[in-house]
Amino acid sequence: MAEENRHPFLHGLSKHRGSPPTVVVIFGASGDLTARKLIPAIYNLAHDGLLPADFYLIGFGRKPIPDAEFQAIAAGAIKEFSRREPSPDVWNRLAPRTLYVSGGYDEKAAFDRLGERIAGLEKEIGQQLQTLFYISTPPTVFAPIIQNLGASGLAARYLRQPNQSKCIIEKPFGRDLASAQALNKELTSVFEESQVFRIDHYLGKETVQDLLVQRFANSIFEPIWNRNFIDHVQITVAEQVGVESRAGYYEQSGCMRDMIQNHTMQLLALTAMEPPVSMDAESVRDEKVKVLKAIQSLRLEGPHSDVARAQYSEGLIGGKLMKGYLQEKDVSATSSTETYAALRLSINNWRWQGVPFYLRSGKHLARRVSEIAIRFKRAPGSLFAESERYQIAPNTLAFQIQPDEGLSLILNAKIPGLETRTQPVKMNFKYATTFGSNTPEAYERLVLDAMIGDGTLFIRGDETERSWQLITPIHDYWASQGRKGMDTYASGSWGPKSSDDILAANGHSWREP
Numbered sequence: 001m002a003e004e005n006r007h008p009f010l011h012g013l014s015k016h017r018g019s020p021p022t023v024v025v026i027f028g029a030s031g032d033l034t035a036r037k038l039i040p041a042i043y044n045l046a047h048d049g050l051l052p053a054d055f056y057l058i059g060f061g062r063k064p065i066p067d068a069e070f071q072a073i074a075a076g077a078i079k080e081f082s083r084r085e086p087s088p089d090v091w092n093r094l095a096p097r098t099l100y101v102s103g104g105y106d107e108k109a110a111f112d113r114l115g116e117r118i119a120g121l122e123k124e125i126g127q128q129l130q131t132l133f134y135i136s137t138p139p140t141v142f143a144p145i146i147q148n149l150g151a152s153g154l155a156a157r158y159l160r161q162p163n164q165s166k167c168i169i170e171k172p173f174g175r176d177l178a179s180a181q182a183l184n185k186e187l188t189s190v191f192e193e194s195q196v197f198r199i200d201h202y203l204g205k206e207t208v209q210d211l212l213v214q215r216f217a218n219s220i221f222e223p224i225w226n227r228n229f230i231d232h233v234q235i236t237v238a239e240q241v242g243v244e245s246r247a248g249y250y251e252q253s254g255c256m257r258d259m260i261q262n263h264t265m266q267l268l269a270l271t272a273m274e275p276p277v278s279m280d281a282e283s284v285r286d287e288k289v290k291v292l293k294a295i296q297s298l299r300l301e302g303p304h305s306d307v308a309r310a311q312y313s314e315g316l317i318g319g320k321l322m323k324g325y326l327q328e329k330d331v332s333a334t335s336s337t338e339t340y341a342a343l344r345l346s347i348n349n350w351r352w353q354g355v356p357f358y359l360r361s362g363k364h365l366a367r368r369v370s371e372i373a374i375r376f377k378r379a380p381g382s383l384f385a386e387s388e389r390y391q392i393a394p395n396t397l398a399f400q401i402q403p404d405e406g407l408s409l410i411l412n413a414k415i416p417g418l419e420t421r422t423q424p425v426k427m428n429f430k431y432a433t434t435f436g437s438n439t440p441e442a443y444e445r446l447v448l449d450a451m452i453g454d455g456t457l458f459i460r461g462d463e464t465e466r467s468w469q470l471i472t473p474i475h476d477y478w479a480s481q482g483r484k485g486m487d488t489y490a491s492g493s494w495g496p497k498s499s500d501d502i503l504a505a506n507g508h509s510w511r512e513p
């Protein structure tokens with residue numbers, strides 16, 4: 001490429017966050033995620049000046065498409081899904097660097113062609129390119145893609161150099177412990193662990209990263225972050241949407257695999273882990289694995305069961321009558337796939353013994369809201385015991401992950417007046433008020449981190465296996481039960497009674513986020 005066309009994209013990052021010249025190759029280029037998230041993320045990185053001067057994007061897919069057509073598809077995706085209005089100036093720079101290679105995922109020759117295209121670009125610019133492979137296909141083709149990346153030599157390009165090939169792999173990372181182990185084996189037969197970036201997009205959310213800053217950049221939390229002060233923890237990832245057009249995938253997955261095994265478990269790990277020795281990827285992930293290892297196996301049956309599952313039935317959301325799950329298109333009328341799951345976890349370590357962690361997630365719930373609520377023990381009631389005069393709530397620190405990102409603390413305060421009466425009040429910090437609302441999307445941060453080679457916000461192989469190890473017995477048990485024990489909840493409600501019962505057994509109740 002002529003020197004005058006090599007516009008420097010990079011101007012917006014501190015020096016140590018720069019990426020080497022890079023080509024991102026997306027497998028699954030015609031997929032929904034590519035259009036909704038990946039291409040807009042790359043566009044916004046370009047917009048913010050965060051891409052290296054020599055940057056290319058190659059879409060790879062079965063369908064033969066000329067570069068120009070892929071560029072038009074990408075432009076359409078940016079227009080529809082980017083958080084910013086596309087700027088012609090930015091797009092005109094990115095468009096000629098947006099290319100396409102077609103071929104089958106099981107066709108080694110197609111990967112050789114891909115390699116030739118990358119080598120051609122390197123020749124043109126006279127520089128080596130780091131290759132970041134983004135596997136965003138259905139899991140059925142993960143294995144042939146990985147194998148062909150190995151066989152074609154693409155996985156080993158510039159191995160152990162700063163611009164070594166890297167690979168981001170999308171969920172679902174397995175569907176149980178055995179398949180996750182097999183996938184890890186497949187990956188590590190071709191890549192070294194330092195080249196692999198298993199994505200969980202929740203880790204790219206600003207508020208999730210802020211959880212680490214809040215915990216470890218403030219001195220007031222650490223002394224009270226334990227069983228002496230904390231009564232229990234509630235983690236909620238509630239969605240208002242249903243399965244929409246994804247029943248084909250969802251029927252095979254269900255809430256436990258789709259949300260709990262990954263997103264909510266990650267929130268739990270970051271909330272409960274010990275302070276890492278440093279913020280580098282290995283130290284943070286070591287601590288996450290340690291705390292996941294301390295989680296006790298769950299009770300699956302009987303009145304003291306730690307788990308609940310349910311499907312949504314008909315109900316009103318935003319005044320509109322929504323279908324029940326079993327009436328959704330492409331869902332079996334006898335489906336035993338859960339759209340809601342809740343669990344009670346016990347972490348058997350010095351910090352957390354005796355503190356229940358409650359997790360819940362579901363679709364068609366009252367509101368879209370994700371939060372981590374830390375419920376503190378009540379103050380001794382000797383001075384202000386709960387009564388008509390003294391309304392006293394337990395102190396609760398809530399990290400609002402989305403929407404309306406922020407942090408709130410419930411305290412008890414005196415109602416102004418000539419006698420002492422109390423009432424709970426809420427102290428609120430809102431991101432949008434302090435920092436404005438145009439924050440980067442999770443995928444922007446994660447694609448950039450992978451380009452830089454920073455794995456802190458990605459899942460390590462042993463971490464995903466530990467998480468599956470906890471979840472797999474629940475699936476096995478549920479599979480053995482068929483629909484027996486499947487609860488229901490009205491669309492638009494906060495979930496089933498069986499989930500409330502798990503908390504009630506400990507004298508707790510879900511807070512309304």
Ligand code: BG6
Nearest residue numbers: 171201239241258259263370402
């Ligand atoms: C995905 C799940 O991982 O996360 C979806 O597959 C879910 O079912 C989505 O809707 C929720 O993500 P977010 O960022 O909208 O909370």
